[in-house]
Amino acid sequence: MSSVVKVIEVIAQSxxxxxxxxxxxxxxxxxxxxxxxxxxxxxxxxxxxxDKITVYRVVAKISFVVKKKK
Structure with a gap:
């Protein structure tokens, strides 16, 4: 059985x-x-x-396996 992986791109900060x-x-x-x-x-x-970093930001690509309908 093969899987399909989806990738989404998000921006997050800390x-x-x-x-x-x-x-x-x-x-x-x-x-x-x-x-x-x-x-x-x-x-x-x-x-x-x-002279200080106040917020750290990343652009992240997150991958996940797409579930098949039953």
Missing amino acids: KKSWEDAAANAVKEVAKSVDNIKSVYIKDMSAKVNG
């Missing part, structure tokens, strides 16, 4: 780190998508205020 922003992306997507298999960080950026 005040802590890029790693936390990536975790937030997966956590939020998991609220509405089952069978998440991987996350690929496509891009990272940050918002800066003065």
Whole structure:
């Protein structure tokens, strides 16, 4: 039996780190998508205020297996 994998692209952020922003992306997507298999960080950026990073942002591609109807 073959599977179909779908990939969606999301943007997430965190005040802590890029790693936390990536975790937030997966956590939020998991609220509405089952069978998440991987996350690929496509891009990272940050918002800066003065000399400090205030918000870490990631563009993440999240892949999941599409369920077949019974």
